[in-house]
Amino acid sequence: MGDGGRSGTPVRDLCGRRFAYELPCEAGTALAYTPRLLRDRGPSRSRTCRVGAGRRAMSRRPRAPRSSGGPSLKLPSTLVLVLALAAVPPAIAQAPAPTAKPAAPPPAPSQRLDGIAAVVNNEAVLQSDVEEQLYLFLMRSQTQVDSATVDTLRTQILNQLIDEKLILAEAQRLGITVSDAEVNRQAQEALADTKSRFDTPAAYQDQLRKENMNEEQLLEKLRGEARRQALVSRLMNKQVPHRTLGQLEAETYFKIHKDKFPHAPAELRLSVIQIPAQPESLADAKAKARAVAIRARIVSGEKFAKVAAEASDDETSARSGGDLGYLVRGSMDPAFEKAVFTRKLNTVDAPVRTIYGWHVIEVLDRDTLKTKAGRDTLGQDKQPLLEAHVRHVLVRVPLTDADVERTRKLAESVRAQAVAGKPFAELAKQYNRYAGPHSDDGDIGFLPLTSLQANIRSGLDTVQVGGVSQVLVNQAGFNIFRVTERKADREYALDEIKGELPQVVSEMIFREKLDEWVKGLRAKAHIQINKS
Template sequence: MKNKLADCLRPLLLGALLFTAAAGAEVRPLDRVAAIVDGDVIMQSQLEARLREVQQTIGRRGAALPPEHVLTQQVLERLIIENIQLQIGERSGIRIGDAELNEAMASIAQRNGLSLDQFRAALARDGLSYEDAREQVRREMIISRVRQRRVAERIQVSDQEVKNFLASDLGKLQLSEDLRLASILIPLPEGASSSAIQNAERQAREIHAQLRRGADFAQLAIARSADENALEGGEMGWRKAAQLPPPLDAMVSSLKVGEVTQPLRTPGGFILIKLLERRGGEGEQMLRQETRVRHILIKPSEIRSLEDSQRLAERLYQRIQNGEDFATLARQFSEDPGSALNGGDLNWVDPNALVPEFRSVMGNTPVGRLSRPFRSPFGWHILEVLDRRSVDSSDQFREQQALNALRGRKYDEELQTWLRQIRDEAYVEIKI
């Protein structure tokens, strides 16, 4: 349980604790500035607190720790990138209110099968205060929204791109399986000189050679990678092959579990990717349930109260029960302009597109039966279920998967470019 709770906050948004000056460890007499980042600072105590957290995480994985000076440099760089993004959020007016933050904390507790009080106690046993955890989540939410504004909202995927993707061999492969991946990135600045490119490629090939000799991928990622996921041992999580830029997508698809790609030049530098696990690949048919239904809607108004509307719906219900034609009464009385002229017929509908009250009554009414009058936010209804069917929605599902994959691919590329850009543009002075 302790390991689970220690890790439960980490994957929420960004995967790391965000200790800033406003909520850092308690002040110590020997605390000093570790780095100046634009208009803010990172304190030595913050760096040490994050370093301890990363060391504990690596220890729980059973991986060997890299030299402390190497790990310290990686951790400090992560703190700098996070600090820059938090400052962007502050300037952009991004705020996370207490009510929204409370909902997020309650959701985290619920996902771990705990009440909020139990969650507080579990955090305390794990050496974390609830207040620090709240600030951690607040910062992660801010950074996520900064990225949504600066990166995700700029990504556009056209209908033609989706069609081309679905028609491609890679698109078909992408829809068939999920891949759990890890990466190591040797970075290159924009406009890198030929000697810098050669040096980065040499480093990447040295790492690849070490991996072939049996070196631990996670340890090398922690020590050498400049990617966002370096301190997690390079773990990228589950991805579709098509979420990676070509030709990495095809290279990863051809890997066996445990294999690593050759170093490949990307816009961000030289990258190596390891395939940790595969899943999926069945391509199951996706069925959606639809209902053919008709209804009569009676709305309250200035001249007809809610009670009067209910009484009219009851009278119409009795008239239908007594043999009068549903469609005729719908044309005469229903106040749903979209269906009244069609005798109240809504045609085939997806239950998920309906308000909960209508969906519930419709789902509990047998085919060919009339419901008793019931109330929804629109007024009082009588409905009749005419038929039900299962519809193959595999095409729509595949299109959505393709859209998600293409957006994911563009997002990963754009995010790394943007992070490198904001780091290059920021004033950073290392003081240790």
Template sequence: MDTSPNSHPRSRIASHWPRWAAILLLATGAGGALGANQALDAIIAVVNDDVVVQSELEKEIDLVIPQMNQRGTPVPPRSQLEKQVLDRLILKRLQQQRAKDLGITVDDAALTEALTNIAGRNGLSLDELKATLEAGGIRFEDFREDTRSQILTSRLQSQEVVKKIQVTDPEIDRFLAKESSRLIEREQVRLQHILIALPENATPDQIKAAEDKAKRLVVKLRGGADFAETAVRESDGRNALEGGDLGWFEMGAVPSLAADLAYSLAEGEISDPIGNSSGFHIIRMSEIKAATPKEVTQTRARHILVRTNEIVSDDDARRRLSQLRERIVGGDDFATLARANSDDTGSALKGGELGWVGPGDTVGDFEEAMNALPVNGVSEPFKSPFGWHIVKVEERRSQNSSEDVLRIKAREALQRRKGEEATEEWLRQLRDEAYVEVRLDQES
């Protein structure tokens, strides 16, 4: 399996930001729910050789409910909510155990950096973040450890799942043939519209009849019926006689009803019915006008990877790479040393060669270290989710053709899609292979 960094998507730590945002919302607007709970220590689940206690469940529920309220998601009955949250806690505990077995940790420096970034996104200093949380009744230490857990999970999933994901050129070709219009940066969109109108004070039966009609039309349209002809015959909208054509919109001027669809629909794609007080709307993405593609910087690089394990510690890996770097700076050939020393077997056979690497082709730690180097520069040893590296920059080039930009975006999209699917399967296997005894019903 090729585990070279250019086959890995970026770190998924950023994907946890909505959770952190909701925690901050809780602190600033929802009062001190966390601080109000009494410690409840009844064991509600056994997870391998560890346990989950009632107080953990209560604390997690206090975080989940504000998130659901923020999204407008109805809060289920208490018993159902407890089961859902407990399942999340069990998966969290299993991942913590797996990370411990693999020697994956989050040191205080990385944690402080993450907390500082969270504070910065909210326009706060780290001290102000702490004060804001504690004013809302949330202990900063609880928030700090929750953040550590999120980073740990991200690193674990990167090592266990993401590093195994590869995206081939034929996959990119197939993706672009079907979905290229989803990836381009949109400047303007041209929309078509069908409205199945509702009378004022519509009855439930009238609402259902209109919705059913809209759903039938969507089936016909997706089956090949001409949208313009259907709009002339069926639409109650003002633009029905123009085939439902709403014309061109700058992205910032798209009506709110279709604002999200303007960014997500592919060219020619038809939306599901969208209901509001006027009736049920069907939107078709007629055309997309792309913005001028931005210039992309690509780097041709080599690297040497040393993985840590129960025998090779972080200090061992760093020291070994420091010695190799001294030899390279002293004149030894990077490629020769990579063949003899790199644990990345895929690139080691090519002298550590990674080829041309673009934005998002590597995890964040690797990309940051590589981008900081001049051409012919050799990095100091640094750590990523896959181990310790040194990297040498061979060349740089700027690419600004729309095809190159689209291929980069397609690779990122496929990596994310495969990553989500693979992570779900990995979590299922992790749970299936574990000993889990749930005692929630008998304790509650």
């Protein structure tokens, strides 16, 4: 099994928080689609979100995740961005996640066969366009989904592309135009941003060659997308103007239309014993020595980016000189996060050990996450969200089949003791290595079912209150749960979502009006969808 399925990708912990790297997992349990290093690389300082009317704009937003071959030059569709960047806050937009086996992502664009997915009046929507947008959407969202959800997304994206053609045709019919100067300005900004995603000009040129284009061809594609975005935005603003509701109006809407709002998800109160697979001490010592040597190279004057590219076991960030972008506090492994938010800027101190390996870390900047208006973004505790620009070199500690099998047997033994009646709290104090917030007896409090990974949720479905689960394997290791309480899903109380209502209700009303307008465009058009 080699490294035990370990990779440099992020996972959520059991509470739904994002940790920066994937933990060891059992052979055969790795997901068919493994996301890149960071689900959300953190808001980028270099871009402003310029999506259509009514969508949230932040002064910094995540960069699109890099594919295995480095940053792609391919462009997401204007309306697919609507789907990807919907502004309904997560607190009241928690649709249950699928429990089926995760599906492999659609093949990369270069691997796809073409065909006609739909005809809109006299224009074709190519199957390759649908698959490319699906691919980009999954890479942007870094979401693990099952095959049924992939099919649903594919249908939604096809409909988005059909709608885009209808809106562009309507803009042309109404004589809406955008100046070449504006298009060129936006295209040049997009080109500069695209180049900034690459470590070096040579890497950018290499990607151009891989995608069989030169810079002028890329710029022409960017001009086309900029023109489409501007036309769609102008027409949408004209036909479906967006208005932000006041607090009283939003609350009134909520009281009248509660059926339009999702329920608060069902919750479980859980205790956990998490036992990650651990390598032998000799392997750990060798990895630490390698990390110390890597730090010595950097401290002695070698460029961090060069060393990361040559030495890091995190292949994804290695391509960007170890750069992880801006990471928000609460999204990292605790040991890694402590170093990120306590060390001096632009220094490379001693390597940090996490469950994922040894890290040589440099913090380049720290700040509070800002809104477009320049105000601090607040977390659930109403305190400003902190973020840090980080780069690292990862030295993994190899796991063997024997390491994993030894841990499995230990987990099964611990579960057997719990089932036989030994107090779960005692076992947790002895064996639990869960890195997230928890009490000494393993209690991690109430968790929404929707925040749990699919296989964990499925494994807990039939566990009665007071019962102990089977050993459930995820990227963090081997987990034994005790269910102490269950709460059914319910309607949200006004006080729970009061602060979010103006934004959410404004978005809901905007989308209802947009859907109705687009439905009218569809009614006047000839649309033929080819079923594959």
